[in-house]
Structures are given as structure tokens and as C-alpha cells.
Amino acid sequence: MSIGKMKINFIYFVLWLILSSTLNFAGTIVIAHRGGASMAPENTRSAWQKAIEVKADYIELDIQLSSDDSLMIMHDDTINRTTNGSGLLSSFTYHQLREFDAGSWFGSEFVGEKIPTFSEALKTAKESENKIGIVAEIKTSNSKAVSKVVKMIQDFEMQSKVIISSFNFYQLTEVKSLDSTIQVQLFATASTSYLDQIDAIGGEWIGSDGTPTSFILNYAHEKNISFNSWTINSSDVMKSLIGLGVDAITTDFPKTLIAIGDTTPPSDVVLNNAEVIETSIKFSWQPATDEQSGIMGYKIFRSETSDSEKYLTQVDTISNFEDQTLIENKTFYYKIKAVNNAGIESQNFSNEIYAKTDFDITKPRLLYCTSNIDTSKIYLEFSEPIKKESAENASNFSINNIEVLGAELSKDLKTIILNTQGLTDSLYELNINNISDNASNPNTIVNLITTLRNETKTKNLVAAYTLDSFEPNDNDSIIFDNSGNENNGNVKNGVKISNGILGNGLEFDGVDDFVQFSASPTFDINGSEVTISVWTKLEYLPNEMTANFGPLFDSESDQYVLYEDKNNNELRFKVSTSVSAERPGIPGSALTKNEWINVTGVYNGSNAKIYLNGILKDTHNLTGMLKTGQTAMLGKSGTTGTPSYFKGKIDQVQIFSKALTDIEILNLFENIKREAFYIPLGVSENHSKPNNFYLRQNYPNPFNSFTTISYFLPSKSNVQLKIYDVLGRSSIILVNKIELEGNHSIHFNSDEYLLSSGVYFIQLKCDNYLQTIKMVLLQ
Numbered sequence: 001m002s003i004g005k006m007k008i009n010f011i012y013f014v015l016w017l018i019l020s021s022t023l024n025f026a027g028t029i030v031i032a033h034r035g036g037a038s039m040a041p042e043n044t045r046s047a048w049q050k051a052i053e054v055k056a057d058y059i060e061l062d063i064q065l066s067s068d069d070s071l072m073i074m075h076d077d078t079i080n081r082t083t084n085g086s087g088l089l090s091s092f093t094y095h096q097l098r099e100f101d102a103g104s105w106f107g108s109e110f111v112g113e114k115i116p117t118f119s120e121a122l123k124t125a126k127e128s129e130n131k132i133g134i135v136a137e138i139k140t141s142n143s144k145a146v147s148k149v150v151k152m153i154q155d156f157e158m159q160s161k162v163i164i165s166s167f168n169f170y171q172l173t174e175v176k177s178l179d180s181t182i183q184v185q186l187f188a189t190a191s192t193s194y195l196d197q198i199d200a201i202g203g204e205w206i207g208s209d210g211t212p213t214s215f216i217l218n219y220a221h222e223k224n225i226s227f228n229s230w231t232i233n234s235s236d237v238m239k240s241l242i243g244l245g246v247d248a249i250t251t252d253f254p255k256t257l258i259a260i261g262d263t264t265p266p267s268d269v270v271l272n273n274a275e276v277i278e279t280s281i282k283f284s285w286q287p288a289t290d291e292q293s294g295i296m297g298y299k300i301f302r303s304e305t306s307d308s309e310k311y312l313t314q315v316d317t318i319s320n321f322e323d324q325t326l327i328e329n330k331t332f333y334y335k336i337k338a339v340n341n342a343g344i345e346s347q348n349f350s351n352e353i354y355a356k357t358d359f360d361i362t363k364p365r366l367l368y369c370t371s372n373i374d375t376s377k378i379y380l381e382f383s384e385p386i387k388k389e390s391a392e393n394a395s396n397f398s399i400n401n402i403e404v405l406g407a408e409l410s411k412d413l414k415t416i417i418l419n420t421q422g423l424t425d426s427l428y429e430l431n432i433n434n435i436s437d438n439a440s441n442p443n444t445i446v447n448l449i450t451t452l453r454n455e456t457k458t459k460n461l462v463a464a465y466t467l468d469s470f471e472p473n474d475n476d477s478i479i480f481d482n483s484g485n486e487n488n489g490n491v492k493n494g495v496k497i498s499n500g501i502l503g504n505g506l507e508f509d510g511v512d513d514f515v516q517f518s519a520s521p522t523f524d525i526n527g528s529e530v531t532i533s534v535w536t537k538l539e540y541l542p543n544e545m546t547a548n549f550g551p552l553f554d555s556e557s558d559q560y561v562l563y564e565d566k567n568n569n570e571l572r573f574k575v576s577t578s579v580s581a582e583r584p585g586i587p588g589s590a591l592t593k594n595e596w597i598n599v600t601g602v603y604n605g606s607n608a609k610i611y612l613n614g615i616l617k618d619t620h621n622l623t624g625m626l627k628t629g630q631t632a633m634l635g636k637s638g639t640t641g642t643p644s645y646f647k648g649k650i651d652q653v654q655i656f657s658k659a660l661t662d663i664e665i666l667n668l669f670e671n672i673k674r675e676a677f678y679i680p681l682g683v684s685e686n687h688s689k690p691n692n693f694y695l696r697q698n699y700p701n702p703f704n705s706f707t708t709i710s711y712f713l714p715s716k717s718n719v720q721l722k723i724y725d726v727l728g729r730s731s732i733i734l735v736n737k738i739e740l741e742g743n744h745s746i747h748f749n750s751d752e753y754l755l756s757s758g759v760y761f762i763q764l765k766c767d768n769y770l771q772t773i774k775m776v777l778l779q
Contacts, residue, residue, distance in 0.1 A: 027245075027247070028241075028242050028246065028247070028248065028249055028257075028261070029057045029058065029228075029247060029248035029249075030055075030056045030057045030058070030248075030249065030251070030254050030257050030258055031056065031057065031058040031059075031060050031135055031228065031230075031248055031249065031250040031251070031254075032047070032048075032050075032051035032054075032056040032058065032059050032060060032250075032251070032252075032254040033060050033230065033231045033250045033251055033252045034047065034060060034061065034062065034075060034252070035047025035048045035050070035051050035059050035060070035061060036048075036050045036051040036054070036056065036059075036252065036253075036254050036255075037252040037587070038233075038252040038253050038569065038587055038588055038589040039051075039054075039255070039589055040103075040106065040110060041082065041102055041103045041105065041106035041107075041110050041113055042075065042082060042106075043061055043062060043073045043074055043075060043082070043102075043116070044073075044102055044103060044110070044113050044114075044115075044116060045113070045114075045116050045120060045124060046103065046110055046113055047059075048061075048121065048124050048125075048132075049124070051132065051254055052124075052128045052129070052130065052132055054254050054255045054258060054294070055130055055258065055292075056132065056254040056258070057132065057133060057248075058132065058133040058134060058135045058163070058248075059121065059125065059132055059133070059134050059135070060134075060135040060137065060165075060230075060250055061073050061118075061121055061134065061135070061136055061137070062074060062075040062137050062139045063118055063136055063137065063138050063139055063140065063145065063149060064077065064089045064090065064139050064140050065090060065140045065142045065144065065145050065148075066089065066090065066092055066093055066094050066097055067090060067091055067092055067093050068093045068094055069144060069148065070093075070094035070097075070117060071117055071118035071119070071145075071148055071149065071152065072089060072094070072097055072115055072116075072117055072118075073115065073116045073117065073118060073120075073121060074089055074115060074139075075139065076089075077089060077090070077139070077140075079092070079097070079100060079115070081105075082102055082105060083100040083101060083102045083105070083115065084100055084101045084104065084105075085100040090140070090142070094117070097115045098114050098115060100114075100115060101113065102114060102115045105616075105617070105618075106587070106590070107590065108615075118136070118149065118152055119152060119156075121134060121136075122134065122152065122153065122156040122158055122162075123156070125158070125161060126156060126158060126161075131161065132161075133161045133162065133163070134158070134161060134162045134163070135162075135163045135165055135185065135250070136149065136162055136163070136164050136165065137164075137165040137166060137187070138164065138165070138166045138168070138171055141168070145171075146171050146174045146175055146178070147174075147178060149164060149175075150164075150175055150178045150179050150182065153179075153182060154179060159179060159181045159182050160181070162182060162183070163182075163183045163184065163185050163204070163205060164182055164183070164184050164185070165184070165185040165186075165187060165205070165207060166184075166185075166186070166187065167186075167187045167188070169186060169197060172184040172185075172186055172198075172201065172203060173201050176201050176202055176203070180202060183203075183204040183205060184198075184201070184203045184204060184205065185203070185204070185205030185206065185207050185228060186198050186203060186205070186206055186207070187206075187207045187208070187230075188206060188207075188208065189208060189210060190206060190208040190210055190212045190213075190216045190220075190227070191216070192216070192219055194206060195216075195219055195220055195223060195225055198223075198225055199223045199225060203225065204224070204225060204226060205225065205226050205227075205228055205248075206220060206225055206226075206227055206228070207228040207229075207230055207250070208227070208228070208229065208230070209229070209230055209231065211229075211240075211241070211244075212227055212229070212244060212246065214244065214245075217244060217245055217246070226247035226248065227246045227247050227248070228246070228247065228248040228249070228250060229241050229246045229248070229249050229250065230249075230250035230251075231250050231251060231252060232249050232250065232251050232257075233251055233252050233253055233256075233543050233567065233568070233569045234543060234566060234567060235256055235260060235543070235544075238251070238256070238257055238260055239260060242260070242261075252569065252587075253543065253569070253588075255293065255294065255341060256341070256543070258292065258293055258341075259292075259293035259294075259340070259341035259342040259343075260342065261292075261342075262290075262292040262293035262340060262341070262342035262344065263342070263344070264290075264292060264344070265290075265340070265344045265345060265346055265347045266288045266289065266290035266295055266338040266339070266340045266344070266345075266346050267288045267289045267290070267338065267346065268288070268337075268338075268346045268347065268348045268349075268350060269285050269286065269287075269288050269298065269336050269337065269338050269346060269350040270285060270286045270350060270351060271283060271284075271285045271334065271335070271336060271350045271351050271352075271353045272284045272285060272286070272353075273353060274334070274353050274354070274355035275355075276355050276356065276357060276358055277358075278357070278358050278359065278360050278361065278362060279324070279325050279326050279327055279328055279357045279358065279359075279360050280322055280323065280324050280325065280357075281322070281323045281325060281332060281334075281355045281357065282320070282321070282322045282323075283320070283321060283334060283353060283355075284319055284320040284321075285298070285319055285320075285336060285350065286319070287317075287319050288338030288346060290338070290340040290341075292340075292342075293340045293341035293342045294340060294341050295317055295338055295339070295340055295341075296316070296317070296339050296340055296341045296343070297314050297315055297316045297317060297338075297339050298314065298315050298317075298318075298336050298337065298338055298339065299311065299313075299314050299336060299337045299339060299345065300312045300313050300314070300315065300321060300323075300334065300336050301334065301335045301336065301337075301349070302323065302332050302333065302334055303332070303333050304330070304331065304332060304333070305333065306333050306352065306354070307333075307352065308333070309335055309349065314339070324384075325357055326360075326384065326385060326438065327357055328357055328358070328359050328360055328439065328440055329356070329357060329358070329359060330356065330357050331354055331355070331356040331357075332354065332355060332356075332357070333352055333353070333354045334352065334353050334354070334355075335349040335350050335351070335352050336349070336350045337349060337350065359439070359440070359441070360437065360439035360440075360443065361439075361443065362443060363437070363443040363444065363445055364382040364383055364384050364386060364435060364436075364437050364443065364445060365382065365383040366380060366381075366382055366383075366432065366445075366448065366450060366676040367381050367382060367383055367673075367675070367676060368380070368381040368673040368674055368675060368676055369430065369450045369451075369452050369674060369676040370452075370502060370672075370673050370674045371423055371452060371454045372466070372502060372652065372672070373457070373464040373465070373466050373482050373652060373654060374464075374466045374482045375422055375423045375424075375454060375456055376419060376420050376421070376422045376423070377417055377418065377419060377420070377466065377468070377503075378399075378417070378418040378420060378423075378430070378452065379415055379416075379417055379418075379502055379503050379673075380415065380416045380417075380418065380432070380676075381414055381415045381673065382414050382415070382416075382435070383414070384414060384437050384438075385413035385414055385437065385438055386409060386413065386414065386416065386435060386436070386437060386438075387435075387436040387437060387438050387442060388409050388413075390434055390435050390436045390444075391407060391408075391409040391416045391435065392406075392407050392408060392409055392416075393407065393434075394406050394407045394418075396432065396433045396434050396435060397418055397430065397431065397432055397433070398430070398431045399420065399428050399429070399430050399431075399452075400428060400429050402420050402421060402422075402423065402428065403420065403421045404418055404419070404420055405419045405420060405421060406418075406419040407419070408468075410468070410499065410500075410503045410504050411497060411498055411499040411500075411504050412499035415502075415503055416435075417468060417503050417504075423454040423456075424454065424456070425454060425455055425456050426453075426454060427451060427452070427453045427708075427745060428451065428452045428453075428454065429449055429450075429451055429452075429743075430449065430450050430451070430452055431447065431448075431449055432445065432447070432448050432449075432450065433445075433446065433447050434446065434447075450676050451710065451743055451745075452674075453674075453699060453708060458483065458484065460656045460657050460658040461483035461484075461485070461654065461655070461656060461657075462483060462485060462487070462522050462523060462525065462530075462655040462656060462657050463481045463483050463485060463487040463517075463522070463523070463653070463654070463655045464481060464482040464483045464653070464654045464655070465479055465480075465481065465482065465489070465652070465653040465654075466482060466502075466503065466651075466652065467479060467500060467504065467505050467506045467650065467651050467652070467653065468497075468500070468503045468504040468505075469497060469504065470491050470497070473490075476490040476491055476492065477490070477491040478490060478491065479491060479506075479515060483522075485520070485522040486520075487517055487518075487520055487522060487523060488517075489515040489516060489517045489634065490515065490516045490517075491513075491515055492512075492513060492514050492515065492516055493512045493513040493514065494509070494513045495507070495508060495513045495514070495515060495635070496509075498649055499649075500535070500649065500651035500652070501535040501537075501596040501651045501652060501672055501673075502535075502651065502652055502672055502673060503651075504651075505535070505537075505649050505650060505651030505652075506634065506635075506649065506650050506651070507648075507649050508634075508635040508645065508646045508647060508648060508649070508650065509645075509647060510539065510547075510550075510645050510646060510647025510648075511645060512645060513635060513645070514633050514634060514635040514636035514645065514646075515633060515634035515635060516633055516636075517631065517632040517633065517634075518631070519629070519630065519631045522657075523630045523631075523632060523655075524559075524628040524629065524630055525560075525626050525628075525657045526625070526626070526628060527625065527626060527657060528577070528603070528604075528605035528623075528624065528625050528626065529603060529604055529605060529626075529657065529658045529659040530560045530575065530601075530602070530603050530626055530655070530656065530657065530658075530659070531600065531601070531602045531603075531654075531655070531656040531658065531659055531660040531665075532553055532560055532561075532562060532573070532600065532601050532653075532654070532655045532656075533598065533599070533600040533601075533652075533653070533654045533655075533660075533665070533668050534552050534553055534562055534598070534599050534600075534650060534652070534653050535596055535597070535598050535599075535650070535651040535652045535653075535672070536552055536596070536597060536599060536648060536649060536650050536651075537593075537594060537595060537596050537597070537648050537649040538550075538564070538591065538592075538593040538594070538597070538648045539593060539594070539647040539648040540564075540593060540647060540648075541564075541569070541588045541591055541593055542564040542565055542566050542568070542569045542570060542571060542588045542591070543566055543569040543588055544593075545564060545566045545647075547566065547644040547645070548565070548566050548567060548644060549563050549564060549565060549566065549637050549644040550563060550564030550566075550644065550646050550647070550648075551563045551564075551633065551635060551636055551637040551643075551644055551645070551646050552564075552599070552634070552635070552646060552650060553632060553633075553634060553653060553655075554632070554633055554634075554635075554636060554637050554638070555630050555631050555632045555633060555638070556631060556638040556639045556640065557576070557627070557629050557630070557631075558574050558576050558581070559575070559576050559626060559627045559628070559629065559630040560573075560574070560575045560576075560601065560603065560626065560630070560655075561573070561574050561575075561632075562599055562601055563637065564646075565583075565585065568585065569587065569588035570585030570586060570587055570588060571585060571586045571588075571591055571599060571610075571612075572584065572585040572586075572610070573585075573599075573601025573602075573608060573609075573610040575601065575603045575608045575622065575626070576626070576627045577603075577622060577623065577624030577625055577626055577627060578624040578625045578627065579622065579623050579624030580622060580624065581622075582608040582620035582621070582622040583608075583620070584601075584608050584609055584610040584617075584618035584619055584620045585610060585617075585618055586599070586610055586612045586617045586618065587617075590612060590617060591612070593648075596649075596651075597612060597613055598611075598612070598613050598614065598668060598669045598672070599611070599612060600614075600660070600665050600668060600669075602659050602660060602665065603622065603626070603659060604659035605623060605659070606621070606622070606623060607619050607620065607621060607622060608620045608622045611665050613669050614665055614666035614667075614668065614669035614670060615666075616662065634646075634650055634653070635650070652672065654668070661704070662778065663702050663703070663704045663778040664704075666702055666778075667700045667702070670700070670701065670702070671699065671700055674699065675696070675697065692712075692714060693711070693712065693713060693714060693717075693764065693766050693769040693771065694711060694712040694771075695709075695710075695711045695762065695764040695771040695772075695773055696709075696710040696711060696712075697773055697775075698710075698748070698762065698773070698775045701775050701776060702775075702776035702777065702778045703750075703775070703776070703777060703778070704777075704778055704779060705749060705750050705751050705779070706747070706748070706749055706750075707747075707748050707750075707775065708745055708746070708747055708748070709721070709734070709745065709746045709748055709762055710743065710744065710745045710746075711743075711744055711764050712742070712743055712744070713739060713740070713741050713742060713744065713766060714741055715741045716738065716739070716740050716741055717738070717739060717741075717766040717767055717769075718737075718738050718766065718767060719735050719736070719737060719738070719739045719744075719764070719765070719766050720733070720735065720736050720763075720764075720765040720766075721733075721734040721735035721736075721746065721762070721763070721764055721765075722734065722762075722763045722765075723748075723760055723761070723762055723763075724760065724761040724763060725758070725760055725761075732753055734746050734748065750777055755777055756777075756779065757777050757778050757779045758776075758777060759774060759775075759776055759777075760774070760775050760776075760777060761773070761774055761775070762774075762775055
């Protein structure tokens with residue numbers, strides 16, 4: 001080894017010690033992969049800022065060359081995956097590349113994010129408070145790239161803060177020939193021969209995606225070569241590598257890696273006084289702090305006696321909470337603790353506060369009235385738990401021309417499921433009578449009328465499951481397919497009925513329970529289109545799971561499936577065709593646990609796509625006919641080897657033999673519950689009719705050509721109903737006449753007015769009343 005390299009490595013070692021004492025743990029350097037790709041759009045300024053905020057040691061980024069020789073930051077050689085454009089990056093000029101949106105694919109808050117340059121990265125790092133370093137991988141093979149990268153680093157005087165990386169050994173050799181003070185890293189399999197090559201040019205780093213042996217680590221360290229493991233997103237693997245003694249870990253989750261080394265608790269919490277509203281108690285607190293890993297959330301403790309802490313729930317980083325106790329005239333005591341991202345709680349409980357609930361004097365409110373997959377069911381969701389006797393008395397409900405066969409109170413105790421003789425595509429009027437809450441002096445809705453528009457969605461359905469209940473059958477229970485194709489499922493090993501997004505749903509324990517479907521001609525779609533939509537409440541984010549996979553709708557041979565992938569930290573849609581297979585995914589950072597989300601996978605013969613809550617998150621090119629042989633399951637990954645099981649909840653599963661459009665997918669999310677539009681009538685309500693005008697949100701919204709606009713008039717009125725464009729121009733007058741009191745509906749067809757896609761406004765004007773709502777037309 002040369003004396004020059006020994007000096008450089010000694011200087012680097014001292015620098016490394018200083019950094020380790022302030023930012024790292026156990027000597028392991030934290031490198032934010034593509035800037036921290038779990039936190040923001042990869043390889044963008046937003047991602048770099050996130051890495052700086054969580055105090056990563058280095059930003060890792062990828063360098064490509066534009067057609068006019070600008071150093072641009074992007075991993076792929078095309079702009080297809082991470083922008084709204086397409087084509088080879090090298091075919092565009094700098095100015096052309098800056099016109100593309102590199103952020104909206106990740107989330108709406110990143111709309112307008114630019115493709116950044118290497119100079120912007122160097123400036124960001126140099127000006128950062130913690131003087132973050134850069135690991136710059138040269139992706140392009142253009143012969144001009146190395147000299148331009150080195151020159152720019154020198155111009156910014158950042159030689160000591162940048163590590164140049166490449167899979168191309170000759171590019172690193174060129175770097176060292178131009179400036180030996182810049183550290184270099186070879187991406188390669190960890191072997192003695194590669195380490196010898198690095199040593200021969202005075203290189204400092206090897207980056208490998210494999211797990212190193214103690215022999216290889218010792219061999220590297222004897223040559224003063226540091227070992228960087230990439231790309232590690234599992235906390236268990238991180239801990240294992242730290243134990244082995246790797247020098248750095250590259251990860252999409254720098255916050256997780258930093259949290260592993262956090263051994264100090266967050267600060268204690270100070271609670272503010274409580275406010276009582278009937279049986280609800282509201283309180284807030286002063287946010288806790290944690291300098292190393294940050295605050296993950298707060299544990300709330302509630303008891304009925306002082307200084308007797310009983311765990312109630314955990315919330316995220318909010319600083320206020322409402323405890324809907326549903327218990328009258330009772331005193332509760334509260335304390336909380338902060339929890340950091342390492343899972344460490346505050347050393348002490350907060351101060352204790354207490355409050356006494358009042359009496360419940362408010363009637364339940366009907367929030368949603370919905371029909372969905374099963375046209376024989378209507379879901380009525382109220383604002384509070386309903387007395388079981390009133391909820392399950394079928395005579396309390398009547399629908400024009402439709403018989404109510406039964407009523408069932410769902411597991412959330414707020415939703416009543418009406419079983420009817422079947423609904424057609426019509427507008428119904430539903431009478432609801434004598435519905436009471438559980439107050440000591442029950443508050444009763446004597447009578448109200450709500451409207452319900454039913455739209456049957458059986459076309460192209462392969463299977464559809466409400467999952468409200470299952471029926472006993474020999475040793476198993478059965479969930480029934482509502483599509484008419486009899487793709488019923490057998491419930492195995494204790495799957496539970498639990499509260500769902502709509503009515504009830506299924507809860508899986510992640511150990512051994514699942515639902516097994518049989519192979520069928522309809523599950524084998526035998527075409528080039530499919531859509532699968534699932535509502536789910538995740539117990540764990542993908543990288544938090546103990547198993548490698550979290551199967552939602554899965555099968556042994558993966559014809560079309562939805563599942564969580566731990567190692568890639570994504571929720572993925574996999575589709576297998578006669579040509580290939582693709583796995584578009586939703587990044588873990590975009591997912592939430594313990595909240596209902598809608599996940600939809602679509603294959604249209606050209607692309608495989610995945611949507612989260614109606615928004616497209618990822619697209620992969622794919623062609624070919626769907627493979628046959630689908631034997632599907634809910635909650636289990638396969639039938640051979642050691643299967644994985646899902647922990648969480650699943651509801652409202654639908655499979656279509658067509659590729660739903662963007663607007664149809666958005667409607668699956670937007671219209672899972674439909675806001676109740678009702679008129680209270682009974683004398684005990686203190687009035688015989690409502691005294692407010694009301695313009696209801698059009699349904700569906702967004703819409704494609706057809707939508708329904710509904711409104712209520714409390715008295716005979718001179719009505720004007722108009723539609724305006726975004727510039728405020730009144731282009732359409734739907735109603736301009738005197739109308740009688742009551743409910744009114746307009747079936748609007750945008751094609752009749754030659755409207756283009758966009759945002760429009762509906763305005764209802766009645767005498768001195770004026771109300772405006774927004775609607776979205778997607779053609």
C-alpha cells in the first residue's frame with residue numbers, strides 16, 4: 001500500500017470517528033438509498049431533504065448524462081418509471097428534462113418535483129446543517145461522465161464528502177487518476193479478488209448486496225477497505241449486519257436504521273386540561289422530543305382510579321385525543337408516554353388529568369346509507385352505537401316496493417345491515433323508525449326518510465365478497481360469492497368476523513387461518529384483462545413483518561395476486577401472463593397500518609398497474625394472455641413449502657374480467673360509503689319538516705358522462721340549478737322554475753353538453769339560499 005493511501009485512510013478514519021460519535025451507532029454509517037426512497041420520490045431534492053432531516057450520514061444518488069452533457073440524477077436510463085414522460089434520459093436536453101414531473105408518481109404533495117442535477121445535490125449537501133455526504137454512483141457509460149463528475153466535485157471543494165461508486169472498475173480507476181483524494185467504491189460480489197483490485201488502485205470501499213463472512217470483512221479491513229451492505233430494508237437484517245461489523249448500510253429507510261441504535265428515551269410529556277362533551281373527553285399535550293430517532297407516537301393510559309395506569313390505545317404524532325367513552329356520569333384519569341422510533345418510551349408518565357363524563361342527550365345521526373356488492377343488502381351507519389333491540393327489529397324499516405327480510409347489527413355496533421328481497425337500478429326511499437342509542441335515557445330517532453340510489457355492478461364480475469358473515473358447512477364455514485359465479489370460499493382455522501370498512505369483514509391472525517377457493521372456469525379468466533380490488537387494514541407495514549410475505553388475495557401459481565413484500569417493502573400486485581410476469585408495487589412509506597385502505601391491481605394487456613385509494617402508484621409494461629390454473633386464497637401465500645399468512649383485516653373483495661378505468665377505480669374508493677341524505681319527520685324531532693335547503697354531492701363523483709344531482713327544498717321555492725366551469729362561466733342551466741318542497745334529483749349527461757374533462761361547479765340558488773359544490777368529469 002502506498003504512503004499516500006495510508007495518509008488518506010488515516011484522515012478518513014479520524015473523520016469517521018467524529019461522525020460516528022454524533023450521528024452513528026456501533027460505527028455503522030447510514031446511507032440513504034436514492035436519498036431515502038421510502039420517504040419521498042427517489043433521487044429528488046425532496047428525498048435529500050428528508051435524509052438530512054432524519055440525520056443520515058450520506059445521500060446515495062445515481063448520475064446519468066443528458067444529450068447536452070448535463071449531469072442529471074436518475075437511477076434508470078429511461079425517465080419512464082419516475083416521471084410523467086417516457087424515453088431515454090440521454091436523448092433529452094437539460095431544459096427538456098426539467099419540464100418533466102418527477103414527483104407526482106410518489107404522492108400528490110410532490111407534484112412538480114424536478115429531475116435534479118448533480119450540482120444541486122452538491123450544493124444541498126454542502127449547505128446542510130449536518131454537512132451530509134454523498135455517495136454518487138455513475139450509471140452512464142458515457143466516456144465524458146467521470147471527468148465531469150470529478151471536476152464538479154472539485155469545483156465545490158467536496159472531495160472529502162463524496163464517495164464515487166460504480167459497477168465499472170475502469171471508471172473508478174479513472175477517478176483515482178484524476179484525483180486520488182476522492183474516495184471510490186466498487187459495487188461487486190464480496191470476494192478477495194475484487195478486494196485486491198480495489199486495493200491496487202488505492203480504493204476505499206466495496207459495496208455488496210450479499211451477506212459478508214467474517215473472513216471477507218477481516219480481509220477488507222486489513223486492507224483498510226470499508227464494507228457497505230446494500231440495499232437493506234429489513235430491521236432484522238440491519239441488526240445482523242451491524243453485529244457482523246459492516247462499516248455502512250445503504251437503505252431506503254434511514255430512519256429505521258438510525259432508530260435501531262437509539263438507546264435513549266424521548267422526553268416526558270405534559271398533559272393539558274380536559275374538555276367534556278357529553279360522554280366524550282377531549283385533551284391535548286405538549287409534544288415530546290427525541291433528538292436521535294424522533295417521536296413515533298404516544299401511548300395513552302386511562303383508569304377509573306387515580307395513579308392506576310391502564311393502557312388504552314396508541315396514537316401517532318398528533319398532540320390531541322378524543323376519548324369517546326360512551327359511558328355516562330363516570331370519572332376517568334389519564335396519563336400518557338411518548339414512544340420514539342426505536343420503540344423506547346418516556347422514562348416517566350406525564351402528569352395526570354381527570355374528567356367526569358356527562359349524560360348522553362344527543363340522538364344518533366345517520367351518516368351513510370349504502371348498497372354495494374350485494375344488491376340484497378343495505379348498510380346504514382350511524383354516529384354512535386345503536387341499541388341492539390331497535391337495530392334488529394326489521395319492522396323499523398320500510399322501502400318502497402321492497403320487502404325488508406331482516407336486520408342485523410354489525411360488529412362495530414354502529415352499522416345496521418338490512419337484508420332485502422333485492423334492489424334494482426333505481427332510486428329508493430327508505431323509512432327508518434324508532435332507532436335508539438344506548439344512553440341511560442335512550443335518545444330515539446322516531447322517524448326519518450333517506451334516499452338510496454342503487455347501481456348494480458355485476459358486469460364482468462368474476463367474484464365478489466361482502467364478507468359480512470359466513471355459513472357453517474360440515475367442518476368448515478363458507479363465504480358466499482355475490483357475483484353469481486359460485487366462487488364460494490371455505491374458511492379455515494378460525495378466521496374471525498370483525499368490523500369491516502362496510503358492515504363486517506374478516507380478521508386474520510397471521511398464524512394459520514385463511515380462506516380457500518376452488519379452481520373454476522371463471523377464476524381462469526382466459527384473456528388479457530383483470531382487475532382485483534381489496535379493502536384491507538394492515539397490522540404491519542411490509543418491512544415490519546416477521547415473514548417475507550403478507551398475502552391478501554394470493555395463490556400458489558400467482559396468476560393475479562395482491563400481497564405485502566417484506567424485503568422490497570412494498571404492497572404488490574403480481575400478474576403472470578404467457579409472456580412474463582410483473583410486480584408493480586406501493587412503497588411502504590405510502591401505506592398506513594390500522595386504517596382501512598383500498599388496493600386495486602389492474603392488467604389491461606399492455607400494463608400492470610397498482611392503485612392505492614383510487615390513485616395510480618406504479619405501472620410496469622407487460623403483454624400476453626393471463627395464465628390459467630388460479631387456485632386463490634385470502635390470507636395465505638401458497639400450498640407448498642412454508643406458506644406465509646396475513647395478519648390484519650380484509651373486506652369488500654372484487655375481481656373483474658376487465659381492466660377497470662381510472663375513474664371506475666376511483667369510484668371503488670370514493671363510493672364505498674354514500675353520505676345519507678335524509679329528512680327527519682317525527683313530532684318528537686321538534687319539527688315536522690327540515691328547515692334547511694340542501695345540495696347533496698353528486699353521485700358518482702368523479703364521473704364519466706353520467707351523474708345524479710340531488711337536492712332538498714324545505715318549502716316551495718324558486719329554484720335555479722346551474723353548472724359553472726372553473727372560470728366561473730355559467731354554461732348550463734339545469735333548473736329554472738318554482739318547485740315544491742321535498743327531494744329532487746337531476747340525471748345529468750355531460751355528453752349532451754359536449755363537456756370536456758375537468759373541474760366544474762354545481763350551484764343551487766333558492767330565494768335567498770345559495771350553495772355550491774365541486775364535481776369532476778373524467779372522460
